[in-house]
Amino acid sequence: MSLWFYGYFNPSYLLIICSSIAINYLLSKAMILHGGEEKKKRKPFLVLGIIFNVGLIFYFKYYDFFIQNINTVFKTDFNLRHIVLPLGISFFTFQQISFVVDAYRGETDDYSFLEYALFVSYFPQLVAGPIVLHSELIPQFRDSKKQKPYFENLSRGIMMFTRGLGKKMLIADMFGKAVDFGYSQASLIPAGEGALTIPEIIIVMTAYAFQLYFDFSGYSDMATGLGAMFNFDIPMNFNSPFKAISIAEFWKRWHLTLTRFLTTYVYIPLGGNRKGKLRTYINTMIVFLVSGIWHGANWTFILWGISHGVVQCINKLTHGTYVKVCDAAGRLPFGVILKGIIRAVSWFVTFEFLCVSWIMFRGASVTQFIQIIKRFGVVNLDVRSELIEGFRIPKFKYVLEFLHLPSSDHTVLMTGCILSLLAAFVICLCCENNYERKYRTNALSLVFTWVILVACIVSMSSISTFLYFNF
Structure with a gap:
């Protein structure tokens, strides 16, 4: 339902957020599997995660700005893409960077894909924050007492x-x-x-x-x-x-x-x-x-x-x-x-x-x-x-x-x-x-x-x- 809420703005952007969730989860899972080993063996996955997330936000948010400045400084004529900014990308990207870094540090639990996906896409704070940490939200998803109405x-x-x-x-x-x-x-x-x-x-x-x-x-x-x-x-x-x-x-x-x-x-x-x-x-x-x-x-x-x-x-x-x-x-x-x-x-x-x-x-x-x-x-x-x-x-x-x-x-x-x-x-x-x-x-x-x-x-x-x- 959170993804439906997000897709209501623009269905095509579901591909972006779903791909981002899947890739970050796989990278964090790879680091967890190497949890008993030295940090240097987890570092390549950390670097890939940061490059992926920063690259994603750079392309959608800063590509045209970068090209504009290149054209101004070097008198070039590269075409702008006029990319529409996906809703909430700054927030859910930072949220996932924090998760990837915590996974590298060995501070994440063995979360299921469903728990992680809900953590990233949870609709109240998906499009404009707050930027929530996994340790604040996922344990609450697991608490059976919170799954019943409390008036x-x-x-x-x-x-x-x-x-x-x-x-x-x-x-x-x-x-x-x-x-x-x-x-x-x-x-x-x-x-x-x-x-x-x-x-x-x-x-x-x-x-x-x-x-x-x-x-x-x-x-x-x-x-x-x-x-x-x-x-x-x-x-x-x-x-x-x-x-x-x-x-x-x-x-x-x-x-x-x-x-x-x-x-x-x-x-x-x-x-x-x-x-x-x-x-x-x-x-x-x-x-x-x-x-x-x-x-x-x-x-x-x-x-x-x-x-x-x-x-x-x-x-x-x-x-x-x-x-x-x-x-x-x-x-x-x-x-x-x-x-x-x-x-x-x-x-x-x-x-x-x-x-x-x-x-x-x-x-x-x-x-x-x-x-x-x-x-x-x-x-x-x-x-x-x-x-x-x-x-x-x-x-x-x-x-x-x-x-x-x-x-x-x-x-x-x-x-x-x-x-x-x-x-x-x-x-x-x-x-x-x-x-x-x-x-x-x-x-x-x-x-x-x-x-x-x-x-x-x-x-x-x-x-x-x-x-x-x-x-």
Whole structure:
């Protein structure tokens, strides 16, 4: 049924995922058969597995990007294949790389082909994660207690799934309207009359930060909720990342399973922080370069990864100083207030760096990113109504009139925009995330869940695709 779910997108891609599952399983089986021998006898199978998986993702995701750059640098004219990216290939390929490496290390059990195939194709997390390890999922498949309906898990799963769906459809898609309009203008009119103004850029980049967060976080909540309905625990992928006060902390909270994969299967094998400071910084840059490349075939993603790597290295370099400053501030009169101010400034700098770096992440090209950044030097405080139309609050005009406040249509839209951004900040900074929340089976939970679910169903005519489907 998971393969049917995957094939519904495009039946022809079933051949890709099924071939990938079969080949990786055979390679891991070969390594298990050599489990009692030296690692060097298993190494050829490991190398073949990595070459196969990296080659698969390279062909479908990066072939045209590679050829484009070859044509640009060497003035050649090789034809592009315009390959359509198979759904979820980045996720199920990384998941299988982790399995092949664990098999090489002798850390996998003697799983059946059916268990392995279900581990790779399990539909809740197949197309956009989380990136699950075999040790987390396959033992649950084997647990006979999980093969019977358990209504507490079912109700908790429905509540988590519904809240995740609400994040996507009611919040992320609202911000997405402003983002789509802003980048359409940035593409059509890179400079001069009609280009984005300073307030518009601030709205667009902040809206994209919230769109990306609520979209991907919502998907992860939906995957976890679906898993709970079947009595399976799918690992947390988000831990309130916008509460982070440094980039290092952000990556401990954002896309946790990708961070875990890159740490376990890239950073540590490279030597981690065990070979001196210089090597630590080089390994950190390699990890973030891989992260950037993994997200997409464009120089924008590569430079986005490099920028995060540079800031991560700066954080490693200055972390001790930051801790000393906070400790010193805490010992001064009004130390709690001063320490709070330092943390608030750290949070603001971190969040603004994320927003600016995500301009590059969302942009069509590095040139577009540079053009948008240059607009900060042009003093223009106008905000077009078309940009903030998605924030319209029905009948809000009458509330402003009742309060004897300006009630023009533009004022209604601008007020709706500001209130939406403030509400998003409150949700991200003050509320428990869906993994921390206690799900109570009472009348209030029932009504709240059904209200969100009905609102989402009513909104389905205008739904947009999940952002991480592109990655």
